[in-house]
Amino acid sequence: MRILIVEDEKPLREQILSLMATEKYACDTAADGREGLFLGSEYDYDLAIIDLGLPLLDGTQLIRELRSKERNFPILILTARGNWQDKVSGLEAGADDYLTKPFHPEELRARIHALLRRASGHASSVLRYGPIAIDTSAKRVFRDDAEVELTSFEYNTLTYLAMHAGKNISKSELTEHLYAQDYDRDSNVIEVFVGRLRKKLDADGSLNLISTQRGLGYRFNLDKQ
């Protein structure tokens, strides 16, 4: 999951960033609205966290611009306490949720998790695909009720594919969502991780869990239940 953080106050920005890091989300940051607009227009994020009080381009305006460009990833806005009008104008501009500063890290984590879950069209936090179950809140994976230990990249790769079950996902789409901005594109990490996932979750290949469409990408082949 790739997240855009637009926050002008450095300490808060860093705090959010490190929180996101513990969750293993790939993050890009912007310190003002204009930079946020650039990044948000340029890349396909899974979620954006936007402070409403921003220099150069107001948060509300930023959201409006992003929405008018058909960027429709979920947006969580941060507002100063008690500033009802701001929240509402933010929501009106197209934000999906808000959080008042100061906030508990735990709460931010929960809201982001909820937004990501909803955005992917899954209501429950346990995704079932035949014998494979993914608990997205605990970040644990099971095959036939036995837990399969995955590393965080293996887990992220799997969930991204599973949340787009049936679709061909190109390697570049995977790298874009699993890694932050500056990532060396020509590498075969993705192949390696897909290989590991196949080995760990479908060693004998009987599930045909992840198939490769040469030139088009990978496809998670189990139906959601």
Place this chain on the structure above:
Amino acid sequence: MRILIVEDEKPLREQILSLMATEKYACDTAADGREGLFLGSEYDYDLAIIDLGLPLLDGTQLIRELRSKERNFPILILTARGNWQDKVSGLEAGADDYLTKPFHPEELRARIHALLRRASGHASSVLRYGPIAIDTSAKRVFRDDAEVELTSFEYNTLTYLAMHAGKNISKSELTEHLYAQDYDRDSNVIEVFVGRLRKKLDADGSLNLISTQRGLGYRFNLDKQ
């Protein structure tokens, strides 16, 4: 599109209903929260419009119940003017947008459109041309509901032609769109791929899927639906 309307005041309910009728949406109505819960649990709507002030079961509670039952169609809530707390608790319960009463019919229409559009953002965008279906987000192609496996160049050639259905597309236009700039022009790759597409998708030629306009290019002959 099927829409659930939960509103206790009869005049307003009728007004919304007639507005929705002009939009050709199929609507069910409920006059209280309990009835709303029954309908919302029973049927799979594309959207629900819910007034927060409801008899028998509060709107917020209704939303919570629906969400807990994994009904995740978008929900638009109606609130009395200036009742900030209500909006927020409604959004918190799982609503997607809100509108304050009284409202302009035009505004309700716009918001519903926006919500439906957003909700369909995750549905796969399938282009249908008679018996041929192209799922552009999954990059998969079907003929008469059976999947046809295409290679990436075959797929790209097909989608380019299909997205310009009815028009003559010259071979040079195709090469320009399928290849990076400097491509060796005198080659018959395109002919080969068109041949493969015809064989895979219309082996007996009964569809006349892609016709050749000698000297001008190729034409995809099915109408978009």
Place this chain on the structure above:
DNA sequence: AATGATCCATGCGTATTTTGATCGTTGAAG
């Protein structure tokens, strides 16, 4: 420092793409 995770380089096998040779079609000119 030790452990585990992630990343990178290599070589191999194979699906896909490209080529080139040949054959079929078309439409205009003789």
Place this chain on the structure above:
DNA sequence: CTTCAACGATCAAAATACGCATGGATCATT
């Protein structure tokens, strides 16, 4: 009605690019 030339279709072989496995290097975390 033929002939001809230009264009497109087809096929199989050749070239290529792609993905995979593997093992070792690097990086992060403890």
